[in-house]
Amino acid sequence: MNLSDLASLAEDLDHSRLFSQPRERLTAAYPDLALADGYKIQREGIKIRVDRGEKVIGYKMGLTSKAKMEQVKLSSPIYGVLIDSALVKANGPFSLSKSIHPKIEPEIAFVMGKDLSGKVSEEEALDACEYACGALEIIDSRFLHFKYFSLPDVVADNCSAGYFALGPVVKNPKEIKLAELEMKMKVNGQLAQKAFSNSILGNPIQSVVQLCWLLHQEGLGLIKGQLVLAGAATQALALEPSMKVELSIQDLGSFSLMVTE
Ligand code: OOG
Ligand code: MG
Numbered sequence: 001m002n003l004s005d006l007a008s009l010a011e012d013l014d015h016s017r018l019f020s021q022p023r024e025r026l027t028a029a030y031p032d033l034a035l036a037d038g039y040k041i042q043r044e045g046i047k048i049r050v051d052r053g054e055k056v057i058g059y060k061m062g063l064t065s066k067a068k069m070e071q072v073k074l075s076s077p078i079y080g081v082l083i084d085s086a087l088v089k090a091n092g093p094f095s096l097s098k099s100i101h102p103k104i105e106p107e108i109a110f111v112m113g114k115d116l117s118g119k120v121s122e123e124e125a126l127d128a129c130e131y132a133c134g135a136l137e138i139i140d141s142r143f144l145h146f147k148y149f150s151l152p153d154v155v156a157d158n159c160s161a162g163y164f165a166l167g168p169v170v171k172n173p174k175e176i177k178l179a180e181l182e183m184k185m186k187v188n189g190q191l192a193q194k195a196f197s198n199s200i201l202g203n204p205i206q207s208v209v210q211l212c213w214l215l216h217q218e219g220l221g222l223i224k225g226q227l228v229l230a231g232a233a234t235q236a237l238a239l240e241p242s243m244k245v246e247l248s249i250q251d252l253g254s255f256s257l258m259v260t261e
Contacts, residue, residue, distance in 0.1 A: 001030065001037055003044075010044035013157055016142040020100050023142060025149045026156055038155030039218070045158060046081045055084040057227055058112075059215075060137065061207040062159040064231030065199045068105075071235040072148040077201070077210050080159030082227055090165045090255040094138065094239075097261065102140045102162055102239045104257075105232035106185045106247050108197060108204045109135040109166055110173065112228070116212055117221025125208040126174055128222070132204075134167030134183075134249040135229055136257055139236055164229060169253030176251040179203035183233050186246045193234035197249075204230040 009026055016023045026041070027033050050056065060080045062068070069075045088094055096102060113130030120128075140146075140162035143153060154160060181197040197204050207230035208222070215221055222228065239245075239259050246256040 001033070003040070006037060006040045007044045009156065010041045010048060013041070013142050014045055014048050020098065022100050022144045025143050025147070025153045027150050027153050033150070033152040035152050035155060038152035041156035042080065042158050046083070049083055056081055057084050057087070058082040059211055059222070059226070060159060060161055060229040061211050061231040062154070064201045064207050065195070065233050067195065067199065067234045068232050072154070074148060074151055074154070076151060077207070077231070078151060078155050078159050079211055079214055080161045082161065082164070082229065086161065086163045088163050088165045088257070090168055090257070092257070093260045094163065094257045095260050096239060096241060099138070099140045099162055100142065101146045102138045103146070103236035104239055104245050105137050105139060105236040106183050106193060106195070106234055107135040107137050107232055108181070108200065108230045108249070108252070109133050110208055110228045110230065112222050112224050112226045115221060115223050116208070118212060118216045120209055120212050122203065122205050122209055125205050125212070129173050129205070129208065131170040132173040132176065132178065132252065133170045134247050134252040134255065136165045136245065136247050137229055137232065138163040138239065165255070165257055167247065167249070167253055167255045171251060173205065178205060181252065182250045184248045185234065185237070186248070187237065188244050192237055195233040197233060199233045200230050207231055
């Protein structure tokens, strides 16, 4: 596919997002769409948003736990880009008005204290992360019925990025047992999902390691101050009005979002 076709698919997806109008998967019209095309469409879509004045603030890893891979029936870690306007306040309301069919999932986030790129070890990644905190990601798909068809579709759609909130407790990731944290997501006070942090690639820092390698193939790297969402530890849950969703992570505290219409 040529760049102008890829760019016009990016525009269509951006339109679906802005107007909350789901569309047919891309691979229906382009069955040969490759994963690399998916990333090109994703990049064109981000460019549209940056040209409009939005800012790139980091990356999200996706499909980094078995629970997520099984839910979406796809099995390879992928990444998307985080945009400043997607950040919502912890312990505040979350309005469903600007989403299509949003779902929520429990994550761990890192903030980079140094630049990091290429093939790095877990130790190097830990050294480069200034702090870790809990995160709730609200994913949304621009495709009809939130169906997963193929990696190129999901990647082109910026890996279903919607919104996210960061927990208020931040810790140096070296000072906590990063791979042994219990993560609980409650809905209206009832436990809805639970996992240990090692369900994220054995250790959530692996998400940073693998992201660096994926970015390296594109000649990119992580930059000091950027955020990384490590990927959900459990399956995502569909959001409905009046839900209070609370995430509690051992050593990283608790916070919630109140879902409104
Ligand atoms: C793809 C994005 C996956 C995660 O944390 O695994 C993701 C999707 O589930 O729609 O954000
Ligand atoms: Mg996620």
